[in-house]
Each structure stands twice: as structure tokens, then as C-alpha cells.
Amino acid sequence: MKGEHIMQEIAWQASLILMALVALGFAFVAINSGGRYEDYAPLQKRAYRLRLALFWGVVLVFGPTMIYTLVNLPYDAAHARGVRDARPAQVIQATGHLWYWELSETEIATGHPVEFRVTSADVNHGFGIYDTNMKLVAQVQAMPGYINTLRHTFDEAGTYKIMCLEYCGTVHHAMVAELTVAGR
Ligand code: CUA
Numbered sequence: 175m176k177g178e179h180i181m182q183e184i185a186w187q188a189s190l191i192l193m194a195l196v197a198l199g200f201a202f203v204a205i206n207s208g209g210r211y212e213d214y215a216p217l218q219k220r221a222y223r224l225r226l227a228l229f230w231g232v233v234l235v236f237g238p239t240m241i242y243t244l245v246n247l248p249y250d251a252a253h254a255r256g257v258r259d260a261r262p263a264q265v266i267q268a269t270g271h272l273w274y275w276e277l278s279e280t281e282i283a284t285g286h287p288v289e290f291r292v293t294s295a296d297v298n299h300g301f302g303i304y305d306t307n308m309k310l311v312a313q314v315q316a317m318p319g320y321i322n323t324l325r326h327t328f329d330e331a332g333t334y335k336i337m338c339l340e341y342c343g344t345v346h347h348a349m350v351a352e353l354t355v356a357g358r
Pocket of ligand 1: 270273298299300338339340341342343346347349
């Protein structure tokens with residue numbers, strides 16, 4: 175979605191500016207570190223006051239920002255939704271291999287719950303489902319010896335992508351599979 179791209183752009187620009195400020199701070203300290211240690215007591219007092227103000231400033235600015243940006247993560251949303259939706263689900267077995275996904279089915283109907291039973295045949299992989307805008311909608315670990323279940327209901331038709339979310343070797347990036355979601 176457009177709004178999210180703008181948010182990402184803003185976050186990226188903001189982090190660049192912050193990184194530049196930190197670098198400037200380091201440069202300032204490096205340049206001014208040649209002085210003598212004289213009477214530091216009053217300076218220290220002022221620095222401590224400033225530090226306290228900075229601390230609360232950071233808490234007040236980044237606390238709400240963190241909460242605001244984390245509420246839309248798909249982890250809990252997908253889980254809460256799957257728990258609420260008690261209808262029998264379409265079961266899809268998903269196995270990660272070096273370096274491909276093996277899926278028992280790839281055709282899904284919109285509005286119908288799907289339960290992915292996710293495991294791995296070799297090493298740890300990450301099973302991530304992306305919508306047509308390449309936004310992560312649900313994810314779970316694919317681990318050898320375990321079956322992790324992931325329930326999700328696809329509301330929008332389209333071609334979804336499954337991509338590996340955990341670095342698993344040289345061809346990690348090619349672990350892509352597709353799910354076709356269509357209305358009934
Ligand atoms: Cu499988 Cu990265």
C-alpha cells in the first residue's frame with residue numbers, strides 16, 4: 175500500500191539523519207578531546223541534568239513510536255484471527271528444503287481458513303507469506319523435527335509468495351513459491 179511505502183521512506187530518511195547526527199557527535203568529541211581535566215564538578219552536574227532530560231525525551235518520543243509501529247506486525251494478528259476462526263481449515267503441508275518449498279497444495283479460496291503445517295527436511299528455514307504488494311501477512315519457523323501450524327484466512331484474491339525468512343545458505347534467496355488465491 176502507498177501509505178506504508180511513504181512511512182518506510184520517512185523512517186529511512188529519519189534514520190539517515192539520526193546516523194549523521196551520531197557521527198557528528200563522535201567527530202565533535204574526537205576534535206575536542208585534547209583539553210585538560212580541570213574543574214569538572216559543575217560541568218558534570220549539568221551533564222547529568224542534560225542526560226536525565228535526554229533519557230525522558232527518548233522514552234517519550236520512542237516509546238509511543240515503538241508501540242505505534244509494532245501493532246501492525248502480522249505475528250499476533252494472524253494468530254488471534256486463526257484462533258477466532260473455528261471453521262475447519264484447508265490443510266496444506268509445507269516443507270522447506272535446501273533450497274525450495276514443497277507444498278501439498280497451492281490453490282486457496284478467499285475467505286476460507288487455511289492451516290499450514292510447516293516443517294523442514296534439513297535446516298531451519300523461515301516460512302513467510304507475502305501478499306501481492308509484497309507485504310508480509312503471516313510467518314512461522316520451518317524447523318526439522320517439528321511441525322509448526324500457521325492459520326491464515328486470505329481475504330484478497332491474487333498470487334501470494336512464500337519466501338524464506340531465515341538465512342539458510344547460498345541459495346536462500348531463491349526459496350520462493352507461489353500460492354494462488356481465488357474467489358469462489
Ligand atoms: Cu531457507 Cu533461507
